[in-house]
Amino acid sequence: MNRMSPIRYITIHHDGMDAFFATDRALVAAHLEGIRRLHRRKGWGDIGYHFAVDPAGRVWEARPLGWQGAHVKDHNPGNIGIVVLGNFDVQTPSASQLEGVRRHVMTLMRAYNVPRARVHTHRDWGAQTACPGGTLQSSLQRLQVTG
Numbered sequence: 001m002n003r004m005s006p007i008r009y010i011t012i013h014h015d016g017m018d019a020f021f022a023t024d025r026a027l028v029a030a031h032l033e034g035i036r037r038l039h040r041r042k043g044w045g046d047i048g049y050h051f052a053v054d055p056a057g058r059v060w061e062a063r064p065l066g067w068q069g070a071h072v073k074d075h076n077p078g079n080i081g082i083v084v085l086g087n088f089d090v091q092t093p094s095a096s097q098l099e100g101v102r103r104h105v106m107t108l109m110r111a112y113n114v115p116r117a118r119v120h121t122h123r124d125w126g127a128q129t130a131c132p133g134g135t136l137q138s139s140l141q142r143l144q145v146t147g
């Protein structure tokens with residue numbers, strides 16, 4: 001893995017697998033480990049995202065921030081990746097999950113001096129992807145989490 005370069009962006013994703021509603025810590029840990037295994041199978045050094053937000057709104061550390069992530073093709077340097085667990089083409093994010101995302105993004109913006117204009121969703125990068133799903137995309141816009 002490459003060392004993280006100075007942080008300039010924050011990008012929000014969903015995992016896009018089956019709908020996921022679990023709030024039990026062990027179930028969330030197993031789900032995250034499943035994503036990590038998928039990413040390792042692609043030959044990556046670790047899970048591609050830096051943080052995950054579970055359906056209860058808890059924030060989990062994933063790939064340590066000292067390492068560049070693997071989550072937006074050609075735009076990974078200096079880009080913090082947050083995955084919101086679930087598939088927001090088939091489910092709606094809960095209020096607590098949205099609040100967890102909003103609060104963590106605010107914390108990261110402050111800590112790394114990232115302006116709102118550089119907080120994006122995956123599809124905001126112009127990528128050919130439905131990520132982070134329709135319901136999460138519109139919720140993030142409505143709550144003005146993304147710039």
Ligand SMILES: [Zn+2]
Pocket residue numbers: 012013014071122129131132
């Ligand atoms: Zn994505």
